Amino acid sequence: MTNDKKxxxxxxxxxxxxxxxxxxxxxxxxGRERFMDEYVSALCTEIVHWGxxxxxxxxxGSPATFYIGGGTxxxxxxxxxxxxxxxxxxxxxxxxxxxxxVEANPCSLTxxxxxxxxxxxxNRLSIGVQTFDDACLKRIGRLHTASEARNAxxxxxxxGICNISADLMYGLPGETLKQLQDDxxxxxxxxxxxxSVYGLQLExxxxxxxxxxxxxxxxxxxxxxxxxxxxxxxxxxxxxxQRYEISNYALQGxxxxxxxxxxxxxxxxxxxxxxxxxxxxxxxxxxxxxxxYINRIESENFSWQLEEQLGQKxxxxxxxxxxxxxxxxISSSAFRQCFGQEIDDVYANVLQELQSDGLVEVDKExxxxxxxxxxxxxxVFAEFLLD
Amino acid sequence: MDTKVIxxxxxxxxxxxxxxxxxxxxIEYTGTLSKREMSDQVLDNMDLERERGITxxxxxxxxxxxxxxxxxxxxxxxxxxxxxxxxxxxSRSLAACEGALLIVDAAQGVEAQTLANVYMxxxxxxxxxxxxxxxxxxxxxxxxxxxxxxxxxxxxxSGAILASAKTGQGIExxxxxxxxxxxxxxxxKEKPLQALIFDSYFDSYKGAVAHVRVMDGEIKKGTQLxxxxxxxxxxxxxxxxxxxxxxALSRLGPGSVGFVCGSLKQVKDVRVGDTITTQEKSAANPLxxxxxxxxxxxxxxxxxDSQDYDNLKDAxxxxxxxxxxxxxxxxxxxxxxxxxxxxxxxxxxxxVIQERLEREYNLKLITTAPSVIYHxxxxxxxxxxxxxxxxxxxxxxxxxxxxxxxxxxxxxxxDFVGAVxxxxxxxxxxxxNMDYLDVNRVMIVYHIPLSEIIYDYFDKxxxxxxxxxxxxxELADYQQAKLVKLDILLNxxxxxxxxxxxxxxxxxxxxxxxxxxLKEIIPQQMFEIPIQAAIGNKxxxxxxxxxxxxxxxxxxxxxxxxxxRKLLEKQKEGKKRMKAVGRVEVPxxxxxxxxxxx
Numbered sequence: 001m002t003n004d005k006k007x008x009x010x011x012x013x014x015x016x017x018x019x020x021x022x023x024x025x026x027x028x029x030x031g032r033e034r035f036m037d038e039y040v041s042a043l044c045t046e047i048v049h050w051g052x053x054x055x056x057x058x059x060x061g062s063p064a065t066f067y068i069g070g071g072t073x074x075x076x077x078x079x080x081x082x083x084x085x086x087x088x089x090x091x092x093x094x095x096x097x098x099x100x101x102v103e104a105n106p107c108s109l110t111x112x113x114x115x116x117x118x119x120x121x122x123n124r125l126s127i128g129v130q131t132f133d134d135a136c137l138k139r140i141g142r143l144h145t146a147s148e149a150r151n152a153x154x155x156x157x158x159x160g161i162c163n164i165s166a167d168l169m170y171g172l173p174g175e176t177l178k179q180l181q182d183d184x185x186x187x188x189x190x191x192x193x194x195x196s197v198y199g200l201q202l203e204x205x206x207x208x209x210x211x212x213x214x215x216x217x218x219x220x221x222x223x224x225x226x227x228x229x230x231x232x233x234x235x236x237x238x239x240x241x242q243r244y245e246i247s248n249y250a251l252q253g254x255x256x257x258x259x260x261x262x263x264x265x266x267x268x269x270x271x272x273x274x275x276x277x278x279x280x281x282x283x284x285x286x287x288x289x290x291x292x293y294i295n296r297i298e299s300e301n302f303s304w305q306l307e308e309q310l311g312q313k314x315x316x317x318x319x320x321x322x323x324x325x326x327x328x329x330i331s332s333s334a335f336r337q338c339f340g341q342e343i344d345d346v347y348a349n350v351l352q353e354l355q356s357d358g359l360v361e362v363d364k365e366x367x368x369x370x371x372x373x374x375x376x377x378x379x380v381f382a383e384f385l386l387d
Numbered sequence: 388m389d390t391k392v393i394x395x396x397x398x399x400x401x402x403x404x405x406x407x408x409x410x411x412x413x414i415e416y417t418g419t420l421s422k423r424e425m426s427d428q429v430l431d432n433m434d435l436e437r438e439r440g441i442t443x444x445x446x447x448x449x450x451x452x453x454x455x456x457x458x459x460x461x462x463x464x465x466x467x468x469x470x471x472x473x474x475x476x477x478s479r480s481l482a483a484c485e486g487a488l489l490i491v492d493a494a495q496g497v498e499a500q501t502l503a504n505v506y507m508x509x510x511x512x513x514x515x516x517x518x519x520x521x522x523x524x525x526x527x528x529x530x531x532x533x534x535x536x537x538x539x540x541x542x543x544x545s546g547a548i549l550a551s552a553k554t555g556q557g558i559e560x561x562x563x564x565x566x567x568x569x570x571x572x573x574x575x576k577e578k579p580l581q582a583l584i585f586d587s588y589f590d591s592y593k594g595a596v597a598h599v600r601v602m603d604g605e606i607k608k609g610t611q612l613x614x615x616x617x618x619x620x621x622x623x624x625x626x627x628x629x630x631x632x633x634x635a636l637s638r639l640g641p642g643s644v645g646f647v648c649g650s651l652k653q654v655k656d657v658r659v660g661d662t663i664t665t666q667e668k669s670a671a672n673p674l675x676x677x678x679x680x681x682x683x684x685x686x687x688x689x690x691x692d693s694q695d696y697d698n699l700k701d702a703x704x705x706x707x708x709x710x711x712x713x714x715x716x717x718x719x720x721x722x723x724x725x726x727x728x729x730x731x732x733x734x735x736x737x738x739v740i741q742e743r744l745e746r747e748y749n750l751k752l753i754t755t756a757p758s759v760i761y762h763x764x765x766x767x768x769x770x771x772x773x774x775x776x777x778x779x780x781x782x783x784x785x786x787x788x789x790x791x792x793x794x795x796x797x798x799x800x801x802d803f804v805g806a807v808x809x810x811x812x813x814x815x816x817x818x819x820n821m822d823y824l825d826v827n828r829v830m831i832v833y834h835i836p837l838s839e840i841i842y843d844y845f846d847k848x849x850x851x852x853x854x855x856x857x858x859x860x861e862l863a864d865y866q867q868a869k870l871v872k873l874d875i876l877l878n879x880x881x882x883x884x885x886x887x888x889x890x891x892x893x894x895x896x897x898x899x900x901x902x903x904x905l906k907e908i909i910p911q912q913m914f915e916i917p918i919q920a921a922i923g924n925k926x927x928x929x930x931x932x933x934x935x936x937x938x939x940x941x942x943x944x945x946x947x948x949x950x951x952r953k954l955l956e957k958q959k960e961g962k963k964r965m966k967a968v969g970r971v972e973v974p975x976x977x978x979x980x981x982x983x984x985x
Contacts, residue, residue, distance in 0.1 A: 011946060199939060226936040246939060262946050276946045283949050307949050318948060321955065357913065376913070378938040382959040385952075 005061030008279075009261045010092065012043065012066070012084070013272035014073040015290055018108070022141035022207035023169075023200055027274030027288040028071035035290050039273070040080045042297035044087035046271045049301045051091020054269070062093045063269070065258035066100040069126075074104035078112045085120035095121040099257045101165075103128070106152035107144035114159035124256075125156045126165040126196070131172060131179070132186045139173045140200075141207060146186075153190055163254060165194035170228040172200050173208070175220055180228050188239050193254035197232055197247050199225065229375065246325045246369075246377055263322045265338065276307070281315065283307040312339070313386050316346060320367075321381035329360075329368025343367060350383045390642035392458060394569045395600065397465040397480050399505055400490035401498035401857065405520040408552035409490055409561070410448075410466060416558045417450040417462070419630055447586075447598055447644055448631040454566040462565055463628075463644035465585065465600075467504075473732060474861070475678060476712075478507055479585040479660050482676055483600035483644065486514035486569030488561065489542070493519045493527035493549075496828065497539050498857035499798040505540050514569045517547035518561060523554050531825070539824045572602075574641030579670040580604030580612075580663065582639075582647070587657035589708035593625060595651035596633075598644075599663060602674060605640045606647055611666040615673035619656045620666060621649035653708045682714055682730025683791070683862065684737055684841055685774035687755035687884060688744070689726030691966050691975065695750055696725050702748035703727060706740060713740060718775070722882040722968045723753055728775060731757075734841050753966050755884045756981045759837045762789040762865050777883040779872045782923065788888075789865040791837040794819070795844075796859045801829045803852040810847050814839035815868075815890060834863060838888070842982055873898055875905065876919040876926075877971050884968075887981050899928040900984040908977045910961075911935035916971055 016036060017028045054060045066088065076084065089095060101124040102117055109127075117125075131137060132146035144152075149166075156164055168187055170180055187195060200219070202209045211217040220228065233243065241249035248259060261268060270277040270286065273293035277284040284304040287293045296303035310318065316339055323330040335343050343366070344351070351367060354360045359373035359380050373380050400406035414420050450462040467480040481487065487508045491497055508515055517536050519529045529549055536544040548564060550557025586598040599606075606612070610623045627635040628645040639645045651657055662673035690699050707713050713736075718728040731737040737757060744750050761773045766786045773779055795816070797807050801823070808818065808831070816835035824830055835844070840860060848856045871894050875885035885905075889897050898920030905918050909932050920928040965972040976983075 199937075222933070222936045229937055229939075262948070268946055270946060276948070278946060278948070285947075285949075314952075318952065321952075322948065375937040375939065376935065378955065378958060382955045382962065385955060385959045 006059055007064045007261070007266055008060060009065040009067065009258050009266060009268040010063040010088075011258075011268055011270045011275055011277075012047070012068045012088070013270065013275040013286075014068060014070040014076060015039075015273045015288075016070070016075050017072045017105075018075060019141060019143055020207075022139070022211075023203070024141075025203040025206050026071070029290060032290055033075075035294065036076065036080060038294055039290055040076065040083055042294045043272050044083060045297050045301055046303065047084075047087045048091040050269055050271060051088075051093070055093070062095075063098065064266075065098055065261060066092075066095060067258040068102045070103050072105045072108060073102050074108040074113060076113075078110075078116055081113055082116050082120075085116065085122070089120060099124055101126055101256065101258060104152065104156075105144060106149040109152045109155060111155060111159065114155060114161065118159050118161055123161060124163040124165065125161050126167065126194075127152055127156070127192075129166045129187070130169045131175070132183050133175070133179055136172050136175055136179070140169070150190065153192070162193070164192045165196060165250075165256065166190070166192040167196045167198065168232075169198050169200055170232065171220055171225045173211075173217055173219055175228075177220075177224060177227050177231065180231060184232065184235050194248070194250040194256060195236060195241055197236075197249065199229065226375075233371065233374075242327070243374075244327045246374055260326065263326045265319050265322065265334075277304060282309045315339075317385050320347070320384040324360075324367070324369055324373075324381060324384070325377070327368065329366050331366045332364065333366075335366070346386070347384065354380055354383060388461060388640055388643065390574055390640075391571050392460050393463065393572055393642040394460060394486065394565050395463045395465065395484045395572060395642070395644055396486040396488060396565055396569055397467050397484045397508075398488045398490060399467070399501060399508060399515075400520075401492070401495070401501045404490050404492040404495065404498075404501070405552050406466075406490055409488070409518065409520060409550070409558075410464060412552050412555060412558045413450060413462075413464065413562065414448060414631070416555075416562065417452050419448065419450050446631065447629050449628045449644070452562050452566065455563055460566050462562070465598075465644065473712075473736070474503070474507075475732075476586065476659055477504060478511075478676065479583065481508050481511045481513060482674075483583055483585045484511075484513055485572055486516065486565065488565075489515050489517045489536075489540075490520050491517065491532055491536065493522045493529050493532055494524050496532050496535050497798070497824070499796050499830070499859040500857060502540065502796070502798070503859045503861075505542075515542060516561070516564050516568055517542060517544050518550050518557070519547055520550050520552060522549045522556070523551040535825055535828075539830075572642030574601065574603045576603075576605050576641055578603035578641075579668045580606060580610075580665045581670045581674055582606060582663040583674050584614075584657060584659055584661045584663060586659060587654045587711065589654055589705075590648070593648045595654045595657045595708065596646050596648045597651075597657045597663065599639070599647055601639050601641055601643045601645075603641055603670070604665070604668075605638055606663070607638045612647070612649065612663050613666050613669060614656065614658070615662040615664055615670070616658055616677050617656060617661060619651070621651055621656075623647050624649050653704075654711050655707065658711055682712070683733055683837065684731045684757045684759060685728060686731075686737060686757045687718055687720060687723070687726050687753075687775065688715075688729050688741070689720065689723040689753040689755075689884075689966070691751040691753055691964060693724050698748065699727065699744070699750055699752070702744050702750060703729070705748075706743060710740070712736065720755075720777070720884045722884045723755075723966060726753075730774070751964055751975075753884070753975050753978050755978045756887055757841050758888065759791050759841065761870070761888060764789070773888075776872055776886040776888045779886075779888065782871070787867050788870045790868050790870065792834055792863045792866050793837050793840060793860040794863045795833045795835050795840065797831045797833070797848065797856055798824065799829060799831070799852050799856045800827050803855060804829050804831065806851040807831055807848065807856060810844065810851060811835060814842075814844050835860075836866075836868065837862070871922050873901070874921045875901065876917075876921060877905075877909075877973070878916050878969055879919075880969050881921075882968055882973075884978055885980075894922055895927050897981070897984065898922070901981055902928040902930045904980045904984050905977055906930040906932055908974055908980055909971070910965075910974070912970075912972060914970070 015028045017030050020030045100122045102122050103126045129149045134145050236249045243249050244255045273290050274288035275286045285307045286303045398406045446466040448464050452460050465480050467477045533544040548557050548560045581602040582599040584597045625648050660677040664670040703715050712732050714730040715727040763771045763773050764786045765784050811833045816833035819832040822830045869891040871891050873887050873889050874881050902918045902920045915934045916932040918930045919926050965974045
């Protein structure tokens, strides 16, 4: 072991929403606002607890990245935000020079909240824009309008937080290619540093899924959705946003380090209800329900539950399919360093087949997806699961 | 043992009428097993049997019972398979008995299958004791059922025992009736040995084990024995009886039921219906009724992963050790590669084997649609038997084709007569006759192609009679029919394993439906896949599976990698169950699609 402290990230989950988006099946809940205070208290306890635990050891320094996601972190009031951020500062020490992202919903972001964030060292905002079509926003259960999204970006900049990421969705109910073109144009004119792009997926248990089952959902056809995908994959790079990961585009130097750490086998501590952690070769999860989480923290200060201890085989599989999401793909040397063998020793047949299907390119440096491979990512990833 | 204290009996019942639970109560009541040792339905050993609520292999158990006269009796219960696929096995079990309990559900009454088995028991001259079970049910109507037993079967039901396996009512009466009403076996110790094999199983320590009923003579440990039909010679290394675990005995005398094993490596050597005799003093003739195995239904079994070919062979051989009715031989399909053509007694038998291969041997299999045996008469006067549609000779060389017909007996409440007739008519059935069993229930007999029965006749029957219909069938004859081969082409290439033989009148609609069904089943791939149905060179239907456009992982929320991983595992698992036919990945169920069309 070298003397260098090991790199890791911290993720904090805020599971509250004013209304659950119609496509969302993440652990977030509407109508639970009455628990917010209690929740923030529990979260602060967990944060301080973990901060101390990590500082006590030799291995870990301070976190490389912080990310507060949700749910809707911006739904917390100013006082709660300030309690949360001071607990982070208390627990994990200096956060000044680290990438520190907070997710925000356009309609709950205020000048005051932004000022507090800024004062504690938050330097990156991820704003859920999704689309600039108000009717479409309504159809997917978003409570904000396009103009509120534009305004939120403006407010953030005024508060001095200029590293802004915007989420864009496509394949939405009633969406046309023309509409997406407008969305892209508008998005580019707002000039965010980073754009995350998600194709709509229907997940069981969501409002859209139910609408689909009842035959009341009109989605763009497969051909249209594909054209939308192509449009995005072509026009964002043309505007200077490099596709550094399957669903993320950024101007040079503004790639999200926190997100990259998920794909690069970097450990992370996940705090809050439903948060996931990857720590010393094992995956953990916190209880997803708010009350259950609060109870556990109040009684034990700690609520991680072991999800799985990764064996070498699983570790290898995840290492590969996660790395493949990135532009750099699987690095031969990183693989060798991690597992003491060559990628080819394990995946020669898989690579050959995928290469002949035009899904990956393989060279000395490693393995990465072709543009066709990106389009059919799941097919490629599944091949990296070993028998 | 004196034959006077022996009673050999079996139980005849329709599925769900409570055969196994009655058997359990008898075992429990006689103290053969303590309550603690009883697992539900002791005699159905296989998980599959318990799940499906049917008996596949016959089982026997020896019960000790002190009769009212104070004498210790030895009662041998010979459990019989309860499904129409295993009629021959049932007949051998019955041949080993002097009597039978006829169990009829007090609410449901007599069913088609019961009827067939009772007639068989009567043919074997068995003393039949009617037992009306489940009389604790609120809907029980024992008087009506008694009347039905008299009217339908023609049995005197005055001595019928009212019982409930659930509450234990009537169990002692049943035991006493067995002692008092079923005759003791005859048989002489001094005569040459004749022992009937009525079942067999494979034990990994003992080898093939024969269930036997000694008619004359006796078997002692160490006796040199001979199988009369196969000529196989062996030494009786272990003999005994089942209680229900095997218990060693030194001899089995006349009238006894038990097991024999020797250096018998496979159950093929131990044919159900064969007669065991001694080498030294052989019986002049075998016992009557021996019959070779005659499969009725064939299908192809192919490993999804061609590397499993040898494993499939091993597994089939192992199953055959325990199931002499299973026949198989190597077969090659252009689409599926190397596999086996397997013959089964019927659809259930096929299902069971297939499930056991997948479950117990962990094989992923492609099963092709079941086929009957067609008699193809060629213009040159030759007749060939075809059990695989892709083996059908060139149509220009065929003079005519005959297909097997069965006599199908359906029993339903009279409200459903119309439904049964409609289905049977649609399935090319020919109405034979109809009898009122009582005011409510009707027995309808159709002459109908077996191929229609093995498709979805029974499913349709069940669903359109709210589950009330019961079906029994037996092979009747072969009849000429206008049959053609329906081929399927994927990506322009004919897929032999998807060919079926259909009646010319149904060909066009079956072709269209099959193509449409395949379109649903075959997942999108990286290229477009045309699906065509053809008769000869004529394309009669066409569908397209469009190319897969994209398949992208969405947002990876908060580092929840495990969830993404599970999705990928599901995807991979799905792919593993597919077979590459040319460039097209075809899921297992595609090969059975013909069974799924309306």
